[in-house]
Amino acid sequence: MEKTVVELFAGVGGFRCGLNNVVINNNKVIEKGNWHFLWANQWEPATKTQEAYDCYIKRFGKDNVSNIDIFKVNKEEIPTHTLLVGGFPCQDYSVAKTLASSKGIEGKKGVLWWAINEVLKVKKPPFVLLENVDRILISPAKQRGRDFGIILRSFLDNGYAVEWRVINAAEYGHPQKRRRTYIFAYHKSTNYYKKMKNKKLENIVLKNGLFVKQFPIIKDVLNDNKASITKDNYKDLLEVSNNFTTQFYNAGIMLNGKIYTAKVTPINEKIKPLKDIIENKEVASKYFLSEEKLQKFKILKGSKSIPRIKPNGEKYFYSEGSMPYPDNLEAPARTMLTSEGGISRSTHIVEDFITKKIRLLTPLECERINEFPDNWTNTGMSDKKRNFMMGNALVVGVVKKIGQELEKIIEMEN
Ligand SMILES: C[S@@+](CC[C@H](N)C(=O)[O-])C[C@H]1O[C@@H](n2cnc3c(N)ncnc32)[C@H](O)[C@@H]1O
Known part of the structure; x- marks a missing residue:
């Protein structure tokens, strides 16, 4: 065989x-x-x-x-x-x-x-x-x-x-x-x-x-x-x-x-924490978050209880707990979705090693979270697509x- x-x-x-x-x-x-x-x-x-x-x-x-x-x-x-x-x-x-x-x-x-x-x-x-x-x-x-x-x-x-x-x-x-x-x-x-x-x-x-x-x-x-x-x-x-x-x-x-x-x-x-894979060098400014985006993420990741109405007219509260903000560098990454990098609750937010400012993951870090070789998807795709590929991968x-x-x-x- x-x-x-x-x-x-x-x-x-x-x-x-x-x-x-x-x-x-x-x-x-x-x-x-x-x-x-x-x-x-x-x-x-x-x-x-x-x-x-x-x-x-x-x-x-x-x-x-x-x-x-x-x-x-x-x-x-x-x-x-x-x-x-x-x-x-x-x-x-x-x-x-x-x-x-x-x-x-x-x-x-x-x-x-x-x-x-x-x-x-x-x-x-x-x-x-x-x-x-x-x-x-x-x-x-x-x-x-x-x-x-x-x-x-x-x-x-x-x-x-x-x-x-x-x-x-x-x-x-x-x-x-x-x-x-x-x-x-x-x-x-x-x-x-x-x-x-x-x-x-x-x-x-x-x-x-x-x-x-x-x-x-x-x-x-x-x-x-x-x-x-x-x-x-x-x-x-x-x-x-x-x-x-x-x-x-x-x-x-x-x-x-x-x-x-x-x-x-x-x-x-033994766990493999995020801090072991995030970039330990200067990262392009586009990954850092404006004050406005930071506020949006804070709300998305915070705990909330929102009044909603079911299709049958019944009222209820949609509740969700808070998520780590920024993500804990001492723990492994959470599950990466195809929307990684977008303004959503599931996107990872990390504290940059060098500047200590809050930023998104780079596509290279997304590859590392899946243990692909560095720059695997750097083949002419946008950052958004590269993250999408990793959200789909294993x-x-x-x-x-x-x-x-x-x-x-x-x-x-x-
Ligand atoms: C969950 S992803 C698999 C990702 C893959 N294991 C990797 O490491 O990147 C499923 C893949 O099936 C592809 N797909 C969906 N429908 C298909 C079809 N009808 N024929 C062929 N491929 C299809 C999608 O484009 C997607 O890339």
Whole structure:
């Protein structure tokens, strides 16, 4: 088995940077790892300009990088690969019977999961590594766990087992409190599957699985739950979509349709505070805040209780607590959103090292919060776009750690 990868929803290449331990040296991109990226796809539906794609090809070259809507890609033409990776959004994964044929079932248009599902069906990659927000485990509010259940059942129908873990990067020594669900699936044809299928599901989650090795947890679980998503319980995806609900916790496994999920607690590593990554030299004046903007941020970040009216006319108070102002340099960064740098409550505000004045983060600092190489997105984009890219991306160091386990798993296949 060769270490080949296909990267979907590639953005500016977070998975590739992590798996291949990428650095920039003398303006040259060096991929220290030896995962061979055969093909990548990145297309931004919301804009005509394609800055993420432009950045990706500037850094990695344009060969085998596609810039078309993934729904329009003929999946047969995707090269055969060992590992499929991608970060995809949390959407509504419910399915309905198609009108045309009472036999067919179909997900909502534009829901990216179905594009991934098609790649699984057509290409059957032995291993899959995906990233999504933590809320994917509990969505939607009116049928908790349905969406993740649909994902698990799709994997099952395609012949895979799935391990997952919600990882808060900051708890494992990375510079951002970004909580994301990482999903690792392996096909039943792999040695890894054959090894895991003889283990107790609890043991995979708590001792032997991929995640627990790099992201250690304390021995006692706070809560756990078992469920089943087999054909005996739910005839097809439609039945899962209509009826499945369960409590998923932050760690779990689905093997052969049986689910075990546990609420686990990380063994915290030494934290990486903001002060370790913010620029220790003079920063351009455009990042400093005028008195007027400072006041706006103060209000946005302060505690408040605002009278509002519900659609049914009922009055209520919208309340929110105060946030650190400026951000605490002794702690890791909070989650970076795509609106980072805009005048909003979530934007980071820091005290400048040199002038002691309050300012926004620079795009370079935003890259460091995600552990990308310095100036990764400095490819002709505006500051706003560079921050947007980082708000969409992932903490590269988390993928790097997962990659170390994947290396061992692939070795076992050969
Ligand atoms: C959450 S981001 C992934 C970011 C990436 N992991 C990174 O490190 O930059 C999802 C990406 O999917 C892309 N995307 C959205 N819809 C798409 C579609 N229909 N076809 C291809 N790419 C799409 C978006 O432009 C965005 O860059």
